[in-house]
Amino acid sequence: MTGQEYKPFEYEEHTADVIVKAYGKTLEEVIANAAKAVFNIITDIGKVEPRECRRAAEEGIDLYQAIVRWLEDFLVMFDSEGMVFSDFRVERIEKLDDGGVRIEGVGCGEPFNPEKHEEGTIVKAITYHEMKLEKTDGLWVLRFAVDI
DSSP states (O other), rough: OSSSSHHHHHHHHOOSSSEEEEEEEHHHHHHHHHHHHHHHHHSSSGGGOOOEEEEEEEESHHHHHHHHHHHHHHHHHHHHHHHEEEEEEEEEEEEEETOOOOEEEEEEEOOOOTTTTTOOOOOOEOTTTOOEEEEEETTTEEEEEEOO
């Protein structure tokens, strides 16, 4: 994928999980697009209006763990509040003194409404399975599996 045009995310076939491939021009954008991809498995995010926003801030021993924890925060909000999200912004990625990483940002959406939102597949967890982050031709690519 080169040039200015690219899709924010896509999926790959897998026997028991869904493999997400997210893309972004910046590290912040690729993580935000990964979150969109996760919620697009749950429902069609094109029908989710960004009416309410929720903040998430997570730390990890490395960038991978911080990403997984940040994404899982929004899954917890779905499970506990019934919130579905369509818009995400990673506002800050910070390297910590102990070598860890902190990610801060917001997700915007609305409560799930079965009359408006299609029921997709429930995402049980974000996994480290096949997780890989790389920059290719000026574009960040984040690949990981979600447990469904």
